[in-house]
Amino acid sequence: MKRFEYIRAESIDDAIAAIAAVPDARAVAGGTNLIDLMKYDVAQPSRLVDINRLPLDTIEETSEGGLKIGALVTNSALAWDTRVEEHFPLLSSAILAGASPQLRNAATTGGNLLQRTRCYYFYDACTPCNKREPGSGCPAIPGVNRIHAILGTSDACIATHPSDMCVALAALDATVHVAGPGGTRTIPFADFHRLPGDQPELDNTMRHGELITAVEVPPSRFGAHHTYLKIRDRLSYAFALVSVAAALTLDGDRIVEARVAMGGVAHKPWRDRLAEADLAGKQADAAAFQDFADQVLEGAVGYGHNSFKIDLARRAMVRALEQAAAGTPQRQTDKRIN
Structure with a gap:
């Protein structure tokens, strides 16, 4: 792990400013994926912005009957929330299918969306990988690819997204709320993550300096089936x-x-x-x-x-x-x- 600057943000605006000021800055909350990547020298941010003190850890009911889930709500808190269990059981089930209780206690909603692939070659900093080093190649295509993608692939990358929670959010037509230097915006969940195309290093459609603040799930009609x-x-x-x-x-x-x-x-x-x-x-x-x-x-x-x-x-x-x-x-x- 390389040296980095650590900043603890006290407000959303402070967090956005601290991230936007440094090209490779990253926000950290639970750290269940990012810290691993740093230990493997896959991610080498020069600045980490701790967002754990931000007021983003609540689940609120919307006027339409949906839920607005703060980015810092832990996976465990979300899965066991009575409103989620009753009205969005698909989401609760998907979360409980992932990771371990210890990790779910630390992992956050926003961080879950930003997980990176578990491709063997991506995690090995000694091998080429277009996601780590664009243009270096994709050794998974001719190599060991048992866990890799069969849909939406490209000549540049056949990696898969690892999240369970995101699969349920995709089925539920969720919306991602982000805030950044240009203000706030919402991104339909279908448009949040990207296919690799010729830029597999880009996992999603967020802009530099933006921060996930919440995920909104519309009212669901799928409780029984x-x-x-x-x-x-x-x-x-x-x-x-x-x-x-x-x-x-x-x-x-x-x-x-x-x-x-x-x-x-x-x-x-x-x-x-x-x-x-x-x-x-x-x-x-x-x-x-x-x-x-x-x-x-x-x-x-x-x-x-x-x-x-x-x-x-x-x-x-x-x-x-x-x-x-x-x-x-x-x-x-x-x-x-x-």
Whole structure:
């Protein structure tokens, strides 16, 4: 870890000014990802701005019936909040599927959105990586790529986004509130994370100096028919090979609305809105779910070691939609698949 300047911000404006003044400055809250990256010499900020004293640790109900979640709300506090458990159980389930209790106690909502990939090559500062050093190459493409992406990839990068919480937020059509030198703005969750394209070093659409202040979740109609299904190498403390956040609104056995987001398969949480729209009006059965999965994965590409993910993602989507339709969400305390 290299030397850095440490500043403890006392206000949002102070934090923004301190971050904006230094090109490689970073905000730190729980530090569950950033500090690891610094220890591995992957991230080398010359300034850390501690934002833990900012008034961003509350969950507020919106006038429309949604929730506005402060950026410093911990993952544990969010998952166990009674309003989240009752009205947004998909979000609670996704959070509890990730990390460990100790990490969830420290990790924050804003930090969860800003997690960086767990690609082996990205974490190894001795290897080339376009995310660390643009133009140096992507050794994962011809190399060991079992955990890597099958959708939305580019010749520059096939890394995946690691968050579980973000998959649920994508399915719930959340909005990210940010503040920066130019004022405040909101970013639809679908537009917050980027696909790699030819700039894989950019994970999201935030501007330098901006700070996440909150995540807003609109009112949900998916309390009864939802599930978060996570397929991984071991049952605890492992990142998803494939995960699925599925939510349905049903009229009898007919689908009124479907939301399906996937993790572990792309550089960002993955949704296919056209495929979701095509599910509307269909009977909630395995045949419709299989057709949906085939449509979502039509452009999927495997790179050798990760080619198994295409069929795994297909079966996971069908299973998740069946769970959601039946109203039998995946249990995160007993991780055996329903």
